[in-house]
Amino acid sequence: MLNTKSAPTQARDNLISQKVASLPPSGIRKFFDLLSSVEDVISLGIGEPDFVTPWHIREAGTYSLEKGYTMYTSNSGMPELRQELASYLELRYGVSYHPEHEILVTTGTSEGLDLALRAIINPGDEVIIPDPCYVAYPADIILAGGVPILVPTNEENNFVVRATDIEARITKQTKAILIGYPANPTGAVMSKKEADAIAGLVKKYGLLVISDELYARLVYGAEHICFPSLPGMKERTILISGFSKSYAMTGWRIGYVAAERRFIQALAKIHQYTMLSAPTMAQLAAIEALRNGESEVEKMVQEYNRRRRFMVKRLNEIGLSCFEPKGAFYAFPSIKATGMNSEEFAERLLLEEKVAVVPGTAFGQCGEGFVRCCYATSLSSIEEALRRMDRFVKRIG
Amino acid sequence: MKEIFEILEQNGRATAEQISTMVDKPVSEVEKIIRQAEKDGTILKYKTIINWPKLGEEDIWALIEVRVAPQRDVGFDAIAERIYQFPEVYSAYLVSGTYDLAILVKGKNMQGISSFVTEKLAPLERVQSTVTHFLLKRYKENGETFHLPKEINKRLPITP
Numbered sequence: 001m002l003n004t005k006s007a008p009t010q011a012r013d014n015l016i017s018q019k020v021a022s023l024p025p026s027g028i029r030k031f032f033d034l035l036s037s038v039e040d041v042i043s044l045g046i047g048e049p050d051f052v053t054p055w056h057i058r059e060a061g062t063y064s065l066e067k068g069y070t071m072y073t074s075n076s077g078m079p080e081l082r083q084e085l086a087s088y089l090e091l092r093y094g095v096s097y098h099p100e101h102e103i104l105v106t107t108g109t110s111e112g113l114d115l116a117l118r119a120i121i122n123p124g125d126e127v128i129i130p131d132p133c134y135v136a137y138p139a140d141i142i143l144a145g146g147v148p149i150l151v152p153t154n155e156e157n158n159f160v161v162r163a164t165d166i167e168a169r170i171t172k173q174t175k176a177i178l179i180g181y182p183a184n185p186t187g188a189v190m191s192k193k194e195a196d197a198i199a200g201l202v203k204k205y206g207l208l209v210i211s212d213e214l215y216a217r218l219v220y221g222a223e224h225i226c227f228p229s230l231p232g233m234k235e236r237t238i239l240i241s242g243f244s245k246s247y248a249m250t251g252w253r254i255g256y257v258a259a260e261r262r263f264i265q266a267l268a269k270i271h272q273y274t275m276l277s278a279p280t281m282a283q284l285a286a287i288e289a290l291r292n293g294e295s296e297v298e299k300m301v302q303e304y305n306r307r308r309r310f311m312v313k314r315l316n317e318i319g320l321s322c323f324e325p326k327g328a329f330y331a332f333p334s335i336k337a338t339g340m341n342s343e344e345f346a347e348r349l350l351l352e353e354k355v356a357v358v359p360g361t362a363f364g365q366c367g368e369g370f371v372r373c374c375y376a377t378s379l380s381s382i383e384e385a386l387r388r389m390d391r392f393v394k395r396i397g
Numbered sequence: 398m399k400e401i402f403e404i405l406e407q408n409g410r411a412t413a414e415q416i417s418t419m420v421d422k423p424v425s426e427v428e429k430i431i432r433q434a435e436k437d438g439t440i441l442k443y444k445t446i447i448n449w450p451k452l453g454e455e456d457i458w459a460l461i462e463v464r465v466a467p468q469r470d471v472g473f474d475a476i477a478e479r480i481y482q483f484p485e486v487y488s489a490y491l492v493s494g495t496y497d498l499a500i501l502v503k504g505k506n507m508q509g510i511s512s513f514v515t516e517k518l519a520p521l522e523r524v525q526s527t528v529t530h531f532l533l534k535r536y537k538e539n540g541e542t543f544h545l546p547k548e549i550n551k552r553l554p555i556t557p
Contacts, residue, residue, distance in 0.1 A: 043552075043555065046552050046554065050552065302400070306400075309420075
């Protein structure tokens with residue numbers, strides 16, 4: 001029987017787990033609150049496509065509701081979807097996964113990332129990540145009981161982690177390397193040579209790679225290197241990806257993980273106790289996306305590319321030097337010439353010119369001196385935003 | 398090169414300079430291609446899509462099915478030409494199916510359109526019959542939607 005009388009009262013002051021309480025809030029969140037106080041803002045701070053999900057995909061989702069597909073699916077995802085995913089990965093990147101045992105459909109790529117980390121991390125295990133990187137990487141590692149080890153990247157190496165820098169940080173506790181290319185927030189892509197060098201380390205030290213390839217389809221004049229397609233890497237990689245960016249399906253929350261059976265089994269264990277299965281409507285829409293979405297993807301990529309060229313050129317003209325981002329839909333210009341730090345720049349630009357960009361520091365200390373500008377917004381908005389930024393830089397300079 | 402025209406088709410006011418950045422080609426080359434296209438009829442005209450009802454100006458439109466007798470040697474072209482030269486005819490197509498020509502006619506009012514049909518179109522020697530459909534509502538034209546508010550920003554201003 002529970003003896004409530006003798007329970008120490010002080011225990012109840014710690015109702016929130018220490019791990020969570022000590023986790024810093026997302027740097028983006030802080031900026032979001034400030035932004036809500038300003039009106040008529042042109043936002044280059046958005047991390048999602050401005051396109052609405054292509055109509056044929058939305059129509060498939062609607063149809064699934066009309067037909068009454070409203071129940072759970074198999075934990076791992078609908079067999080047809082896993083089959084389509086297996087064919088897609090095989091055709092596009094030449095890496096073959098068994099649809100039944102090696103693919104898991106998740107509620108967005110975010111779930112896949114969380115599952116992968118929780119499935120492999122023992123308390124104190126170290127996971128190496130690039131700095132700057134997507135906001136969830138360090139937080140998810142900590143929540144899984146691991147320790148994020150940051151590897152600085154910079155403009156000189158185009159914001160791609162170098163194998164030598166990784167190797168310098170490998171310890172006995174190192175469990176995995178978590179990489180995400182094309183990258184949010186920098187737009188960097190990883191070349192074959194760079195990927196090969198990391199693969200070498202993985203073999204040498206018996207590590208694991210979690211490769212977040214959500215932006216794989218959004219590359220411009222560069223080839224996307226699917227990490228598990230490198231020799232010997234399929235058995236050492238957990239590939240996570242999804243439909244959000246390439247098919248403009250952020251709100252559907254649909255993604256997937258592909259890896260060898262032993263990993264998928266481990267991830268699926270957590271998935272079945274937490275998420276059960278990904279939304280059925282979204283799975284049916286995803287099948288349609290894979291079967292008939294190619295031309296829409298190409299159209300969007302072409303449009304992003306035009307805006308990308310425009311934005312990068314203008315940023316450089318304004319004097320905010322910007323290396324050429326070859327993937328995702330972000331430019332990551334340096335604002336060092338203004339003498340301000342990232343937060344100050346972003347805050348003043350917002351208040352004085354009503355343009356929102358995200359301070360690079362929201363993505364790690366190495367983001368200092370940079371801001372993230374998203375070009376997934378109409379060309380006219382990009383033009384106006386850059387006009388205002390030009391005015392701003394001239395005024396303070 | 399096709400990409401230049403795709404951009405212009407979406408935005409007739411895009412400048413050669415803007416286009417050159419977007420397609421990553423020198424401005425001079427883009428200018429040359431556009432000039433050539435204007436000359437050789439690849440670019441027919443630069444127009445603006447106006448939402449006239451917003452200004453309280455509402456033209457009356459009708460889609461008319463026309464059955465005609467084709468002519469030796471010239472087929473449907475000669476009669477089509479006679480019809481499409483009327484300024485009232487906004488678009489004209491030769492179509493397969495139960496009738497031959499589909500024409501879109503614009504008039505100030507219903508009277509205007511019916512007099513065009515009865516006095517100009519129907520009496521033509523080779524026109525066998527016409528069926529006139531008045532347009533009740535325009536939903537989408539030239540790829541542009543009329544009734545959906547286009548600029549609803551559904552996205553949050555900052556997302557990771």
